[in-house]
Amino acid sequence: MLRKLIAPARYVQGANALQALGEEIKALKLGTRVFTLADRRVLEIVQSKIEQALQAAGIEGSFAEFRGECSKQEIMRLKELAEKEGADVILGAGGGKALDTAKAVAYYAHKPVVIVPTIASTDAPCSALSVIYTEQGIFEEYLVLPRNPDLVLVDTAIIARAPVRFLVAGMGDALATWFEARACAESRAKNLPGGDSTLAALNLAQLCYETLLEDGYQACLAVERQVVTPAVERVVEANILLSGLGFESSGLAAAHAVHNALTTLEETHAYYHGEKVAFGTLVQLVLEGRPLGEIEEVLEFAVSVGLPVTLADIGLGEVSEEKLRKVAEAAVRPGETIHNEPFPVTAEDVLAAIIGADALGKDFKGF
Template identity: 50%
Template sequence: MSRIYKSPSRYIQGPGAITELGAHAAPFGSSALGIARTAAIERMGAAIKRGFEREGAMLALEPFGGECTDAEIKRLRSLARERGCDVIIGIGGGKVIDTAKAVAHTLGAPVIVCPTAASSDAPVSALSVIYREDGTFDRYLYLPASPDVVLMDTEIAAAAPVRLTVAGMGDALATYIEARACAASGAAVCGGGTMTRAALALARSCFDTLMEDGVKAKAALDAGCLTPAVENIIEANTLLSGIGFESCGLAAAHAVNNALARRPEAARSMHGEKVAFGVLVQLVLENAPTKELDEVLGLMRAVGLPTTLAALGIEDASRELIDAVARDACAPTDTMGNLPFAVTPAGVRDAIIAADAIGGSR
């Protein structure tokens, strides 16, 4: 099986980068459909349109419907066709970006993504997470290519609610831990093939950056500052984590997240928060050294990531509920099987219970 490495064609990060959007979009087409939440359009729309006008290109901004569902993708695809748009742009968080990528895929059009927070690694991946109409997880949509351009304005990301960047740290925390499991099992990476040494090195760099700069970045963000540590964490949450997961693979942490995401009890928690708890579950399944478990827990607590089911919103974690989550996480279509050892729903159930106890007591 061939080694495969995926990445966006271009990644741009820095303060004020959103003003360059028109210049980066113009080479791909003369008319773009921009998808964003209404608040983002009101806050940034005029400035972004001025950039397109300077390039002699057109931009139509359309409010996002709220969920990355099949119905929303179909609606926006039809709108893009009606308006003759030849470029799709997603401006916002993970669900906006995933929707833009899916719309572009169905049209065969180039896609540019502009994250407004460093809340997940969705921006750089050739993947969209599709949800049901009630907001619960449905499936992964694997795409043939990563975005053409990822433009991350760090002034905008740093001004977002701090919880979003912290959730991004939770998502990024899983990158290397899942990558090394996939390396040990020889699992295929997202979209097929096996991992490269380059991807595994980036996954490791993601983990090291979180440990080195995570607490410093959280303090700076709480104080309303954009520091080198914040820049590093934004890159780790977005670029390093995105390339790392996609070109190395996923394992137990994301399988647990997916199962939790299907539970309405956990609806108030963010993707990265559920993934972070999934990291604890995976470390329990692996019987990770106490030193490593303490290191991971120390970071999670220091930046405010949830370490228990109750912190995710599951106040009454009955045995029946945990059994259901464990069975769901072990579905053949999910990524639990990428661990380098056999796993059963009963074993995952016990690991969830143990992770919850460890997260609440240490």
């Protein structure tokens, strides 16, 4: 099998990087009419900054409100708006669902896409993938895109002013990257572009994990005080770039399949993607029978930054075994990434791993 690695055409990160937006779009010759989608709160934060940066580069801009769910209906609505505006570039600003929506809108409109994350809560910004949900917020499918974003621009000054929970959720998403990459490498599972993982992708995935352990806690302390430190820069890069390249060019496994299955329970909808992925990572490690020392290292990190390690931490403290069985069954549906594990996985295996992970988390926290 061929080895394959994919990545965004250009990645730019730093405090006040948004000031360079227009010049970066101009340098890449992406277009002169930019259609920006973001939710109302994000528009209040970035619209004037985006307008100023575009005007300084001689680029026209229009804006539309994203309604909160990356659903097929919302994607088509925004595509029609972009076409009415005569846009030749689609820009998504905000969190993972807004960014995934922008990528999907650009794909269906046959336009280049610029991604401006205002939080570092997932590894969505760099990927050639949109996670599609129903209008009710239940996972529906992965939309695999033919290419990665043309430009990913990350303003860490904006990210540092967001609630720290977003950064922590991003660390939860990034936490899975190395363990899922390792599982895919062991099983020789295909990565997103349909090839074997490269040494570069595997090492980026491992570096992602090592960066979280080294810098995660102090990055949280800095963001709680809304300042950008070197630790914040490194963790933002881990959450967005290292995790994005690592998962996409190495692969996903049990952790994300468990996340997808957990979205079928309404009780989990108040919790972020990365928070559920963090618990899914523990489930994966139990499922794989990894050494206790490795699991305790993950538990120690997760608890130190405030990531979920028990079912109660994701709203399932009183969940019935019947509901957990439904989660387990959803996790092993045909086509789910859990089948990238290097051994056959059944719903019974997943149910046992969920209960086992919850027990370890409770024990570690002293419950």
